[in-house]
Amino acid sequence: MRKIFSVILLIIICWGIILSLYKIPFGIPKTKVGEYYLNKGKEETGAANIVTSVVLNYRGFDTLGEVTVLFIAAIGLGAVLATLKKKGKRKVEQASLILYTGCRFLFPLILLFGAYVFIHGHLTPGGGFQGGAIIASAFVLVYLGCRGKRINEVSSKTTESLGGLIFIVIGLIGLAIGGHYFLSNFLPKGELNTLFSAGIIPIIYIAIGFKVGSELAGVIDNLFEES
Amino acid sequence: MGELSLLSNGVNPVLLVVVPLALAFAVPLIGFVSKKIIKYIPVVAFLFNLIVALLLIPSVLKQPIVVKIGGFAPPFCINLVAGPIGILFSALIALAGLLVSIYALNYIREGPQEKYHILYLLLLTGATGVVLTGDIFNLFVFFEILCISSYALVAYLGNKAGIESSIKYLIQGSVGSSLLLLGIGLLYGQFGTLNMADIANQIHSASSPSIFVPMVLMITGLGVEAAIFPLNAWLPDAHSSAPSSISAILSGIAIEVGLYAVIRVLFTIFDASNFLMFFVFLGVLTLLIGEMCAFSQKNIKRMLAYSSIGQIGLIVFAFSIANTYGVTGGFFQLISHTLGKGLLFLAAGYMIYRSGSMDISTFEGMGKRMPLTSLFFTVGAFSIVGLPPFIGFPSKFMIVRAALSTGELLFTILIGIVLLGTVIEGAYFFRVVQVIYFKKGNGNPERKKAPISGLISMFIFVILILVIGVYPNLITKILNSAASELLNRIDYIRSVLG
Numbered sequence: 001m002r003k004i005f006s007v008i009l010l011i012i013i014c015w016g017i018i019l020s021l022y023k024i025p026f027g028i029p030k031t032k033v034g035e036y037y038l039n040k041g042k043e044e045t046g047a048a049n050i051v052t053s054v055v056l057n058y059r060g061f062d063t064l065g066e067v068t069v070l071f072i073a074a075i076g077l078g079a080v081l082a083t084l085k086k087k088g089k090r091k092v093e094q095a096s097l098i099l100y101t102g103c104r105f106l107f108p109l110i111l112l113f114g115a116y117v118f119i120h121g122h123l124t125p126g127g128g129f130q131g132g133a134i135i136a137s138a139f140v141l142v143y144l145g146c147r148g149k150r151i152n153e154v155s156s157k158t159t160e161s162l163g164g165l166i167f168i169v170i171g172l173i174g175l176a177i178g179g180h181y182f183l184s185n186f187l188p189k190g191e192l193n194t195l196f197s198a199g200i201i202p203i204i205y206i207a208i209g210f211k212v213g214s215e216l217a218g219v220i221d222n223l224f225e226e227s
Numbered sequence: 228m229g230e231l232s233l234l235s236n237g238v239n240p241v242l243l244v245v246v247p248l249a250l251a252f253a254v255p256l257i258g259f260v261s262k263k264i265i266k267y268i269p270v271v272a273f274l275f276n277l278i279v280a281l282l283l284i285p286s287v288l289k290q291p292i293v294v295k296i297g298g299f300a301p302p303f304c305i306n307l308v309a310g311p312i313g314i315l316f317s318a319l320i321a322l323a324g325l326l327v328s329i330y331a332l333n334y335i336r337e338g339p340q341e342k343y344h345i346l347y348l349l350l351l352t353g354a355t356g357v358v359l360t361g362d363i364f365n366l367f368v369f370f371e372i373l374c375i376s377s378y379a380l381v382a383y384l385g386n387k388a389g390i391e392s393s394i395k396y397l398i399q400g401s402v403g404s405s406l407l408l409l410g411i412g413l414l415y416g417q418f419g420t421l422n423m424a425d426i427a428n429q430i431h432s433a434s435s436p437s438i439f440v441p442m443v444l445m446i447t448g449l450g451v452e453a454a455i456f457p458l459n460a461w462l463p464d465a466h467s468s469a470p471s472s473i474s475a476i477l478s479g480i481a482i483e484v485g486l487y488a489v490i491r492v493l494f495t496i497f498d499a500s501n502f503l504m505f506f507v508f509l510g511v512l513t514l515l516i517g518e519m520c521a522f523s524q525k526n527i528k529r530m531l532a533y534s535s536i537g538q539i540g541l542i543v544f545a546f547s548i549a550n551t552y553g554v555t556g557g558f559f560q561l562i563s564h565t566l567g568k569g570l571l572f573l574a575a576g577y578m579i580y581r582s583g584s585m586d587i588s589t590f591e592g593m594g595k596r597m598p599l600t601s602l603f604f605t606v607g608a609f610s611i612v613g614l615p616p617f618i619g620f621p622s623k624f625m626i627v628r629a630a631l632s633t634g635e636l637l638f639t640i641l642i643g644i645v646l647l648g649t650v651i652e653g654a655y656f657f658r659v660v661q662v663i664y665f666k667k668g669n670g671n672p673e674r675k676k677a678p679i680s681g682l683i684s685m686f687i688f689v690i691l692i693l694v695i696g697v698y699p700n701l702i703t704k705i706l707n708s709a710a711s712e713l714l715n716r717i718d719y720i721r722s723v724l725g
Contacts, residue, residue: 032302032420059304065365069372079346161252172245174298
């Protein structure tokens with residue numbers, strides 16, 4: 001009975017969604033906001049990557065919110081896990097020499113790649129979130145391969161907080177001097193398609209990269225402790 | 228020139244969101260300097276917010292302040308709309324946040340306190356963002372901030388009940404958020420914009436079935452947080468197993484903000500006056516079910532949680548009457564519920580702490596053991612029931628007047644049912660008051676007071692309840708302009724799009 005009921009409910013919802021999707025023309029550039037970004041984005045923000053110009057400039061406030069959501073998820077996980085009882089120390093079996101050396105060899109390379117992705121966020125696909133996730137993957141590798149090594153909690157917390165604060169402080173500087181708008185792009189836009197262009201966008205993306213990297217690494221650290 | 232325009236515009240409403248957020252990010256850094264000062268950070272943050280919100284009220288009453296983030300013209304940027312509703316809610320959030328954080332100075336002694344204060348700050352930052360934003364996707368983002376921090380805080384005590392109810396809340400809340408996101412996606416597909424005023428401007432140009440589906444999805448999604456029947460199964464568990472300071476915020480702020488989002492979507496974006504009759508019945512149903520469930524509870528916090536459902540039903544009913552009296556009464560009842568229920572949860576928190584149990588029967592003789600806290604609880608209970616001279620009386624009276632002013636037989640009958648709900652409400656609250664004062668406890672009658680910070684915070688709640696109850700005119704001006712902002716969507720659209 002319950003199953004039949006849920007199937008019927010599901011069909012009704014799907015039918016409704018199909019009905020309203022049916023009206024939306026696909027493949028036609030009709031959205032006025034999107035068109036505006038494509039036409040004016042490069043000129044107004046100085047970022048060659050239009051996605052980045054939307055994410056960090058036109059809709060930068062959302063990104064601040066998303067950064068906060070990730071921050072809450074990490075803190076919330078820490079808060080819930082902190083109340084559970086800690087088990088005794090697990091026996092850690094050392095990984096083989098090849099795995100150990102391989103991980104240590106790859107670790108700086110992955111960090112470099114992650115840093116490349118977020119520093120070039122305004123030029124090429126990628127950005128702070130993606131670069132941060134890549135950096136965190138380097139820490140997963142170390143946790144799996146070089147068991148016993150741990151991240152430094154103080155420095156990861158500091159990076160996390162500073163990353164968020166830099167984002168807000170840059171926004172507030174924009175409010176104070178750059179035309180009285182929060183998050184306004186008050187730095188010179190530079191030449192399109194060069195590393196030093198797009199004003200505040202690369203600085204914010206670097207801050208996000210550090211923040212996301214340390215946050216995800218912290219989440220992994222928290223989960224390792226409990227497993 | 229620049230400084231002049233800054234002064235004439237007053238403070239920027241974006242600070243209401245950004246300053247608590249920055250302080251939340253800074254908490255771990257401040258923790259390295261001194262662990263002791265962390266608990267004062269929320270107090271500072273919400274004191275700041277309260278002052279800013281109060282400073283903004285005079286200019287907002289003249290015309291809404293539209294904040295363009297990034298300096299682009301709407302609809303191409305995200306904009307905040309600090310109108311009477313936004314500032315009224317921000318002030319309410321800051322007030323409740325301030326008082327509850329003073330209470331928490333001594334109440335939160337166990338667990339990862341640093342994380343508690345970060346999450347508490349972020350919960351209320353999210354709530355402030357929801358009420359101020361004028362962009363529908365931004366609303367979703369702040370809604371997520373509000374919800375995810377409340378999931379974590381419900382589980383803060385780490386006991387089995389807390390974790391279980393947190394997971395229930397998490398699952399239902401996530402389903403709700405997904406539906407909301409789906410609705411927003413469909414709207415964006417049709418109109419190519421996320422700006423609320425811009426969508427509202429074009430809403431009548433689209434065919435009705437393609438509007439109806441996103442509306443249903445969004446209202447259902449938001450209704451989970453607003454605890455409208457039948458989407459409120461998570462609420463009694465979550466509100467009763469969270470720490471009492473968090474219960475006060477969840478009950479006093481979180482569901483109110485959910486309800487704000489529902490009415491904003493209904494009235495401003497969709498202009499859904501055809502569907503309001505449905506919400507009238509939904510409100511009355513929510514009210515009756517909440518009050519009847521509350522009546523049968525033995526656990527004090529579950530009783531208060533069900534009573535919140537009842538109150539939400541009453542507020543939904545008031546808003547759905549959709550005339551000036553009704554909407555004004557709805558906003559008034561929101562304020563009265565925040566103050567009353569906040570006070571009740573805070574007082575119950577220390578009573579539970581002393582008696583060691585949430586069972587109402589263990590409160591016997593509490594009137595002698597904790598005279599002040601019991602008195603505060605009684606004031607809160609009488610205010611929620613709607614006795615004069617407390618704030619609950621003028622707010623409920625206004626709703627009754629609104630229903631009668633429609634002159635329709637249906638509303639007269641419905642308000643009779645609503646008053647029946649109030650009678651049930653009175654019955655269970657008086658039962659608790661009777662247990663507190665008129666039954667002798669068999670335990671030791673030693674007098675133990677709640678800590679001074681808790682008493683101060685509850686005392687301010689009591690003062691507010693009494694003062695606004697005696698002089699409701701103090702807030703009628705902002706309530707009236709909030710009501711006209713909600714009812715005149717054309718003015719809202721014009722103030723944003725120019």
